[in-house]
Amino acid sequence: MKASLPLLLTAACLLAPAAHAQGLRAVRPLDGYACMNLAVPEAMLMDRSWAGVPIRSAPDADAPQAAIATPTVIAKAPAVIVNGFAQVLRLNGATGWIEAAKLKPYSSASDPYARCTPSLMSNGRPGIG
Numbered sequence: 001m002k003a004s005l006p007l008l009l010t011a012a013c014l015l016a017p018a019a020h021a022q023g024l025r026a027v028r029p030l031d032g033y034a035c036m037n038l039a040v041p042e043a044m045l046m047d048r049s050w051a052g053v054p055i056r057s058a059p060d061a062d063a064p065q066a067a068i069a070t071p072t073v074i075a076k077a078p079a080v081i082v083n084g085f086a087q088v089l090r091l092n093g094a095t096g097w098i099e100a101a102k103l104k105p106y107s108s109a110s111d112p113y114a115r116c117t118p119s120l121m122s123n124g125r126p127g128i129g
């Protein structure tokens with residue numbers, strides 16, 4: 001019986017990566033949301049010293065910062081604008097607010113055929129599928 005334990009452990013280790021092979025995937029589209037890009041120069045996005053575009057906890061410049069926006073943002077569609085801030089969906093599923101002037105329609109400069117679909121991901125969180 002002792003000889004089979006190492007064999008079982010080896011088999012478990014070899015099979016474990018197969019269980020994770022599927023990885024993160026889109027489960028279904030998120031109705032009422034659309035992809036938007038940050039309206040900032042690409043050079044700024046690549047600058048490690050740049051602080052980024054804040055996502056606020058409320059539609060107010062003095063509201064606490066809840067997160068930093070990714071270059072592609074999941075925004076409420078049709079747009080919900082309050083006090084100059086657009087409602088967005090944070091990657092943890094919570095609502096956030098970004099200055100509307102910091103957003104522009106989604107496009108992919110590197111691939112004109114690229115698509116962006118706000119989706120519920122297999123981990124239960126919002127993402128882009």
